[in-house]
Amino acid sequence: MPKQMREMLQNGYSHDEPDRMPSNITVKNLDIIMYGVAIIGHFVDLGLDINVAVRYFLAKKMMEFGWTLVFILLPAFVNTAVSVRMYSQDKQQDSVSNEFNKRRWLRIFILVLQMAPILRFTDALIYAIKSRQAERRRDHASQRAYYGLMLKEDSDAALLRIFECFLEAAPQQVLQTSLLFRAYDQFAIHQTLSICSSVVGMGWCLAAYQRAIRFAQPDKSNMTWPGTVLQTLWHFLVTLSRVLSISIIAYLHPYWAVLACAVHVLIMSTWLQLLDRSPFCSHNKLAELAFSLALGGVYLFTYILPIEGRTRYRYTVYYTICFIQNLTCSFIWYFYVSDEMRSSLYFYPVLVLSTVPYVIGLVFMVLYYSFFHPKVSKRVSDVEISFKVNEQTAEIR
Template identity: 30%
Template sequence: MSEDVDCLPSATSSRKLSLTENGHDKVDALPAYMKITWLHAFLPFISLSIYVYDIGYNIAVAVFHYSNKDYWYFGLTLTFILIPTLVMTGISWRWYVLDARKQEIVQYKNLKLIFILQRLGLFSRYLESIFLTIYFIIAKDTSEKKECYTFVVYADTIANKLRFFGCLMGSAPQLVLQIYILALQNPLYGDNRFMLFTQINSCLASLVSLSWSLVSYQRSLRLSLPNKVSLTWQGIAVQFLWRFSVIAARVLALALFAAIYNWYISIVCGVHCIIMFAWIVSMKTSFCENRCEELGYNAVLAVMYIFCYFNPVDSPTRYRYAIYYTFMFCENTLLMTLWFTKAEPHLWYRIPAFVGHYMSFFIGLLYMLVYYLVYHPSKSCTLEI
């Protein structure tokens, strides 16, 4: 596999333009990499729609748990909704303050309404990204387009970064929780089929949200570097299927194991994080300015590695993917085997879940190979025998 980009040194590391004293680029024509179409404006809209879909079904599930007097499930479900929302809103507000001080965001007259919506956190960031993209497309003046482009990329990167970390705090644990509850209920919630439908849709929404956040964040990062070719629509679709399938297998293994072994899952995740943290530190990442903050960033990545791999350094990823997915396969196999041997023999989903886990995992790896061999922007990937 060739070089891939998943991480930037900082949130403001977007494409920089060389400007003259009056603020305009010396060249009259737009550089080749400044290509943004109406389809680019549609991607943040998709992200915003998935976010609403995810939040909506999670709230509906929380209401059902409360109405059925399952206050423990209600509390956990609500926690995984509120905490990510509050954290994303707080971070977004802080970045707005820093942007205002550094004057790194251009407040176009037609877009001032977006900045009034700051308190909506992620909503305002996605709206900002959509409207800045539209503004860039309809602008006629080349110098104005060049000035706007940096802020289009910046807004898109920040929105996707917020959603990505929000998914790690909310969608991922929410997905494990709801599958865990479904497994315990076996899986009907009494005779309330609408509750079952809502829970299944909540799981699907969280899985789609987490998978899409990974893909959209990587797309925005590639867009922010002039030496990187942007992802194609086919590449985005295949990468989404790759992430969706692998994460689905991982979450299924964690949730089913937790359904029988309960709090032992915390030991599994804890050991996993320690191993991943040591591995990430050995990569010598350079995301933060000091060592303490860098170790904190490594710890966040280690937690994220419970569910998926995220490239922390800009270099070829072939061997790191092989190491990570081999480790995940062995760990998932252990979890699924322990669950399978302890689960009731007459459990209707015992065989389908066991087989489905492996099908989903290997289909995900197949999509990953297709992405790197056919749809990766560099188109320089080869299989080594």
């Protein structure tokens, strides 16, 4: 996992070893397709969530409507704030992309609409196409320059993907799953569609995030596709188990679930502030606290390293705490669920899915670190990397 997601990717190295743009680069059809799917998928997932919210509103289910709306708007607000901070850093470093400058007011308008990921996906797609066109013209200088800009936009999108995944898709699954347990028959189809879109979106975000790490380090052979797949499965299964566990409590005791989640977020945010403080928003104490709170929300579902360091003890503490929480949720589900729910189709699948995927996910984590984790090697300095990127992009700025 990265040191600090955006800085790692933008600077071109993981916490294990550095990477630089290869001398022989090509934008593949899969790269174009993934950007297109990311843009379309974002709108589909958002549309299905809005559809559920509207259904609740028309049925005068204002509590359900309010929570669904919160889990739509809050992650969008966080992503917008993070994206604005990224643009501020780019401006300070005189590295705001030319695509942003060309349509500044349109992009500011889109940011106001809280669709920050679309900006990054779109810019990365534009640069990918331009790099490919330059390759066909045999203009290798422009090809490398646009490729470098594509990597920059893709690296910025990686952090936004994480927040989109764990502050929107995962909480939306918790909410709609807990409501589905309550047998809202008139909403079942819409809830199921929202849950499925969130599951797919969560899986896609994780896969795209791991791909972004690989994409920013294309000359590395040590981060293999099996390793990437194992990382994706590890986080997906752990998150799926966490979603079901939290959904159990949200169904049985919704107010206690909110309190428990709030306590968990506060503990994780305190941990971040005391031990793993990220430099991303260090310019402002309030912004730093807000970023830690947002990352603490991510830690409801999985653990992403915010800084460089050894992972063994962090993972041991975090995953032990979460496993105890999952077991507690399963215990409460088994002994305190109603007789009606106990005789339903949900009872045993939920009991199994709240713990078994978590254990399997940890097995994948152990396999990854045992056989596929990159070894530490010499690091390329940030100054050298920055010089190379500026040199490559200067011609088209």
